Amino acid sequence: xKTTSPVYQAEESAPRTLKDLVQRDxxxxxxxxSVQEACDQLRSEKITSSPVTDQNGQLIGTVSxxxxxxxxxxxxxxxxxxxxQTELNQxxxxxxxxxxxxxxxxxxxxxxxxxxxxLTREKRMIDIVTLEDIARGQKAxxxxxxx
Numbered sequence: 062x063k064t065t066s067p068v069y070q071a072e073e074s075a076p077r078t079l080k081d082l083v084q085r086d087x088x089x090x091x092x093x094x095s096v097q098e099a100c101d102q103l104r105s106e107k108i109t110s111s112p113v114t115d116q117n118g119q120l121i122g123t124v125s126x127x128x129x130x131x132x133x134x135x136x137x138x139x140x141x142x143x144x145x146q147t148e149l150n151q152x153x154x155x156x157x158x159x160x161x162x163x164x165x166x167x168x169x170x171x172x173x174x175x176x177x178x179x180l181t182r183e184k185r186m187i188d189i190v191t192l193e194d195i196a197r198g199q200k201a202x203x204x205x206x207x208x
Contacts, residue, residue: 076198079165079179080158083188087178089114092121092146096133099145100126112178113149118185120178122149155180158187162198165190 076082089112090099103111103126110125124145132148133140155178156165169177169192176189 076162076201078159078161079156079190080187082162082194082198083158083179083190085187087112087186087188089118089186090124090145091116092144092149094145096129096138096140096143096145096148099124100129100140108176110176112153112186112189113145114186120153120155120180120184120186121146122151123153123178124148124150153178156190157182162195162202166192166195166199169195 088106090102092113092115094102094113099111103109109127110123112120113122113124115121128150129140129145129148132138133143154168154172154174156168158179158181160168165177165179169175176191179187179190181187
């Protein structure tokens with residue numbers, strides 16, 4: 062019978078990559094969502110931006126409430142019929158699920174991002190990660206090494 066020491070068990074369960082940290086339950090918007098619906102959803106979830114994915118779950122960009130309000134609030138735009146796909150930021154910075162917590166944190170600091178999307182290498186959306194998530198993961202990793 063093989064036994065594992067408590068220190069080794071703690072090390073095994075401590076998050077080392079984003080895959081170990083994220084929940085795989087990303088909330089995203091469809092490119093066919095109206096701007097009005099997108100703004101309503103962002104407000105109801107108390108978030109300022111959201112990833113936009115295609116029908117296969119691949120990231121195609123992001124939208125932010127402030128950008129939607131600014132761009133669509135002018136003459137000639139109807140937020141009830143204009144779609145989020147017309148207001149996508151396609152230059153979205155993201156992390157891959159196999160990146161370490163330190164790599165993700167560095168990217169977030171260099172890019173001044175607070176909630177980048179986390180993708181598979183096939184660019185399928187998994188979740189978003191926050192600095193708070195990374196701090197929790199780093200704390201667990203440090204505690205596992207101390208134990």
